[in-house]
Amino acid sequence: MMLHIGIDDTDSPDGMCTTYLGALIYREISRLAEPLDLPKLIRLNPNVPYKTRGNGAVAMSFEVDEEDVPKIKGLVLEMVEKLAELTHENTNPGAVFLEGEVPKELTDFTYKAIWEHVTIEEVEKVAKDVNAEVHKFKCGRGIVGALAAIGHPLNNFTYELLAYRKRELWGTPRKVDEKSVFEMDKKFYPFTYDNVDWGKRSVLITPHGKDPVLVGIRGIDKNRVLLAFESLVLEEIEFHQIFKTNQNTDDHLRFKLIKDLKNYDSVIIRGKVVKSYWERGRHVFIEVSDGTGELRVAAYEPTKEFRRYVRMLIEGDEIIAAGGVKEFEGELTLNLEKFYPVKLVPKIEYRKPKCPECGGTMKSKGDYLRCKRCGYKMPKKLIPVEVSRELERKIYEVPPDARRHLSRPLVLPGGENKMIG
Numbered sequence: 177m178m179l180h181i182g183i184d185d186t187d188s189p190d191g192m193c194t195t196y197l198g199a200l201i202y203r204e205i206s207r208l209a210e211p212l213d214l215p216k217l218i219r220l221n222p223n224v225p226y227k228t229r230g231n232g233a234v235a236m237s238f239e240v241d242e243e244d245v246p247k248i249k250g251l252v253l254e255m256v257e258k259l260a261e262l263t264h265e266n267t268n269p270g271a272v273f274l275e276g277e278v279p280k281e282l283t284d285f286t287y288k289a290i291w292e293h294v295t296i297e298e299v300e301k302v303a304k305d306v307n308a309e310v311h312k313f314k315c316g317r318g319i320v321g322a323l324a325a326i327g328h329p330l331n332n333f334t335y336e337l338l339a340y341r342k343r344e345l346w347g348t349p350r351k352v353d354e355k356s357v358f359e360m361d362k363k364f365y366p367f368t369y370d371n372v373d374w375g376k377r378s379v380l381i382t383p384h385g386k387d388p389v390l391v392g393i394r395g396i397d398k399n400r401v402l403l404a405f406e407s408l409v410l411e412e413i414e415f416h417q418i419f420k421t422n423q424n425t426d427d428h429l430r431f432k433l434i435k436d437l438k439n440y441d442s443v444i445i446r447g448k449v450v451k452s453y454w455e456r457g458r459h460v461f462i463e464v465s466d467g468t469g470e471l472r473v474a475a476y477e478p479t480k481e482f483r484r485y486v487r488m489l490i491e492g493d494e495i496i497a498a499g500g501v502k503e504f505e506g507e508l509t510l511n512l513e514k515f516y517p518v519k520l521v522p523k524i525e526y527r528k529p530k531c532p533e534c535g536g537t538m539k540s541k542g543d544y545l546r547c548k549r550c551g552y553k554m555p556k557k558l559i560p561v562e563v564s565r566e567l568e569r570k571i572y573e574v575p576p577d578a579r580r581h582l583s584r585p586l587v588l589p590g591g592e593n594k595m596i597g
């Protein structure tokens with residue numbers, strides 16, 4: 177029979193990592209039963225407030241002998257109990273088991289957990305309806321991700337290879353030869369991506385916390401992900417595991433009208449810029465209307481040079497914008513991940529004419545213009561000039577280090593589909 181196992185929320189900022197625990201469980205159970213595929217790493221709605229790092233849950237499926245089921249379940253629970261960071265106040269692990277085929281109702285729930293905000297009560301109801309076995313540790317918020325991960329069909333997916341450090345090295349500086357990472361990127365990009373930021377000369381595949389992950393390599397081709405990993409010069413590792421994942425699939429985005437937006441939604445909207453940019457601190461904002469409502473749209477400071485393109489939008493432009501909806505200063509605000517200018521209106525600038533007498537430059541003096549060279553005076557009449565728009569008809573996206581796990585980079589095939597496909 178088929179047995180699905182899901183776990184989530186076992187980690188804390190001080191260590192552990194749900195993928196590591198998931199990988200350990202996958203290796204352990206694979207000795208007792210036949211894995212049906214690679215383990216799944218499922219990212220849920222990136223906007224929910226209580227997420228653990230990156231909000232990733234892990235699920236896996238096995239063909240098992242019926243008599244082994246109790247033993248396997250016992251083993252999984254034992255490992256969660258032993259390895260999860262149960263002492264951390266914000267770590268509330270959940271483990272879920274489901275036997276047989278995944279019902280459609282569960283898949284529907286999975287997408288709800290990716291697009292919106294779901295409560296533990298909803299999860300428990302769905303679990304009961306689909307006959308899933310739910311185990312909560314402490315308040316057990318992890319059952320949301322654990323159940324949702326089991327329900328994800330992964331029709332679209334990417335890979336991530338995660339290499340885990342030897343336990344005695346956890347918390348020490350990671351030994352990753354940077355040069356080998358740049359070499360790897362040259363050879364394997366874009367089949368593996370987000371390896372480095374060439375502009376900042378920085379390496380992106382290493383996390384910075386105390387968790388067991390040494391490097392994570394993302395890609396769209398399993399073999400090349402593995403070859404890329406093998407080309408790196410690294411400290412000795414404990415083991416590595418390739419996951420199939422919904423990362424970088426734009427899974428979280430769906431089209432919505434502004435009037436229907438709720439806090440924590442991840443959405444695509446289409447509308448007109450009704451107020452061109454203003455800045456607060458280092459954040460850049462515009463206002464967009466789609467006829468059903470108006471929405472403040474933000475490019476926050478960490479999106480760096482991406483803000484430049486948002487500043488180029490002017491009133492009347494029509495855009496498709498994608499991102500997460502979150503209250504900012506009490507107002508629903510779209511935190512931009514990418515945007516596409518559908519229609520750019522002509523941009524008019526008013527300029528002073530040249531001096532009709534001598535061709536010199538005119539200077540404003542109250543209601544008059546006065547020639548700097550010959551002193552000719554005339555009433556101030558400015559000339560409208562259409563200036564070229566710097567924006568192109570293409571999708572603009574935030575830089576890799578500001579990108580959401582689920583957001584699809586434009587360099588990947590289908591990177592434009594969700595927005596303009």
Ligand SMILES: [Zn+2]
Pocket residue numbers: 531532533534535536547548549550551552
């Ligand atoms: Zn003049």
